[in-house]
Amino acid sequence: MIHQLYTNVNDLPETWDQVSDSCIFLQRRYLGVLEISAPANMRNTFVGVFEGEKLIATALFQEIDLALLSSFGERDHYFLTQVRNFLFRQFASKLLIVGNNLLSGQNAYSCLPDANEKKVLEKLKEICLLWPNKPHLTIFKDFTVAQSKPFEIPAFSSDYPFSSQPNMVFEINSTWKTEEDYVADLTKKYRDQFKRCRKKGSSIRTKELSLEEIAQNEETIYSLYLHVATNASFNTFILPETHFSVFKKQMADDFILRGYYDNEQLVGFTTVIRHGNELETYFLGYDDSIQREKMLYLNMLYDIINCGISQGFERIILGRTALEIKSSIGAIPVQLNGFMRHSYTLIHQNLSWIFPFLEPKTHWIQRHPFKD
Numbered sequence: 001m002i003h004q005l006y007t008n009v010n011d012l013p014e015t016w017d018q019v020s021d022s023c024i025f026l027q028r029r030y031l032g033v034l035e036i037s038a039p040a041n042m043r044n045t046f047v048g049v050f051e052g053e054k055l056i057a058t059a060l061f062q063e064i065d066l067a068l069l070s071s072f073g074e075r076d077h078y079f080l081t082q083v084r085n086f087l088f089r090q091f092a093s094k095l096l097i098v099g100n101n102l103l104s105g106q107n108a109y110s111c112l113p114d115a116n117e118k119k120v121l122e123k124l125k126e127i128c129l130l131w132p133n134k135p136h137l138t139i140f141k142d143f144t145v146a147q148s149k150p151f152e153i154p155a156f157s158s159d160y161p162f163s164s165q166p167n168m169v170f171e172i173n174s175t176w177k178t179e180e181d182y183v184a185d186l187t188k189k190y191r192d193q194f195k196r197c198r199k200k201g202s203s204i205r206t207k208e209l210s211l212e213e214i215a216q217n218e219e220t221i222y223s224l225y226l227h228v229a230t231n232a233s234f235n236t237f238i239l240p241e242t243h244f245s246v247f248k249k250q251m252a253d254d255f256i257l258r259g260y261y262d263n264e265q266l267v268g269f270t271t272v273i274r275h276g277n278e279l280e281t282y283f284l285g286y287d288d289s290i291q292r293e294k295m296l297y298l299n300m301l302y303d304i305i306n307c308g309i310s311q312g313f314e315r316i317i318l319g320r321t322a323l324e325i326k327s328s329i330g331a332i333p334v335q336l337n338g339f340m341r342h343s344y345t346l347i348h349q350n351l352s353w354i355f356p357f358l359e360p361k362t363h364w365i366q367r368h369p370f371k372d
Contacts, residue, residue: 001050001120002050003050004047006046015055016055019110019111023110024254024273026059026060031060032250033243034060037246039237039240040240041064041065041066042064042237044060044061044063045062047060049124051115057110057112057115060099061128062100063094063095063096064097064101064236065094066236067094069236094133094136094137095135095137095236098124099139099140099141102237103280105317106142106143106147107142108142108143124140126155138343139338139339140159140339141336142167142336143336143337144334144336144337145335158341159340159341160352160355161337161338162337162340162351165362166334167320168320168327168331168332168334169315169316169317170315170316170318170329172315173185179310181309190369196295197298197299197302203294204260204262204290204296205261206259206303207261211245215245217266219241221266223285224287225244225269226238228286229283232321244271251273254274255274257270258270258272260299268286268296269286270303272307274313278314278316279307279311281304281317281319304316305329323362323364323366324366324367327365327367329369330369332366
């Protein structure tokens with residue numbers, strides 16, 4: 001096998017999208033978003049793997065420089081935060097990720113059905129070892145238990161296997177045709193939660209925004225996003241201001257940005273991506289004072305469920321944040337695994353106790369809102 005590296009979507013082989021057919025986030029349209037509007041501390045490389053002249057696999061490599069961020073999140077005790085920030089900058093600031101750090105799930109690589117997947121993974125590992133800008137950490141990220149099986153090969157035998165916060169996935173019952181069907185299957189406690197939430201947010205008007213409307217409201221949208229992003233427990237990037245309009249231009253109807261208005265003022269937004277039979281949540285933003293008063297975040301989650309049901313999706317990928325509140329609407333945790341290697345041998349040998357220290361701690365209780 002041979003490989004080729006690309007940084008420009010226009011240079012990709014003609015058959016790229018056919019090989020990436022199973023994953024919209026490895027196709028030209030989406031890779032164009034990364035080319036035009038990636039975070040400032042992220043460099044994206046598109047990798048093609050060939051047998052002879054035939055393209056058999058595609059992959060996404062992301063170089064992330066955490067040293068360019070002012071902070072990784074203000075969480076825990078001040079002293080622990082300072083120690084963690086120091087360790088990241090000195091020993092883990094330069095990352096090479098095989099996968100997509102903007103999303104949850106297996107968006108790392110795609111193969112033709114008849115390709116030898118283990119051989120492809122060996123090739124991707126080889127590319128990592130030869131990478132010109134030597135990273136502190138090389139990470140293959142976000143594989144379910146089943147998707148992790150091909151990694152049981154010698155090339156990954158000495159990597160540190162890890163699992164971080166779960167991906168929250170909402171499975172849509174095939175009998176639900178309307179939001180009312182979903183609500184009817186909730187226990188009384190969670191039906192009451194739904195009714196209380198909808199009543200609190202009854203004065204909020206929602207609207208799906210066109211490309212022109214996103215561009216017109218870009219400054220407000222970005223400030224709402226930035227408020228949520230900068231108050232998160234852990235950050236490895238900040239999106240550029242034009243990111244959402246670029247996304248809409250590239251992905252058209254497969255990208256939905258819904259605005260939330262209070263007295264004609266834009267006070268929040270959600271974004272979702274149509275991905276085959278799945279609806280994938282992306283970034284959101286809101287005015288914190290409105291969010292508390294109107295239960296805006298929970299209303300947003302119910303609206304996303306309604307969108308998934310009404311448009312006939314099978315499941316909704318809700319991501320890794322706000323685990324407990326997402327479980328209260330019916331999402332279930334799905335474990336995602338990764339494989340990590342540090343360039344310093346001594347640190348790599350001790351990742352089993354270093355990684356838990358660096359990973360944000362999240363304590364939550366899984367809720368069970370359905371009758372059965």
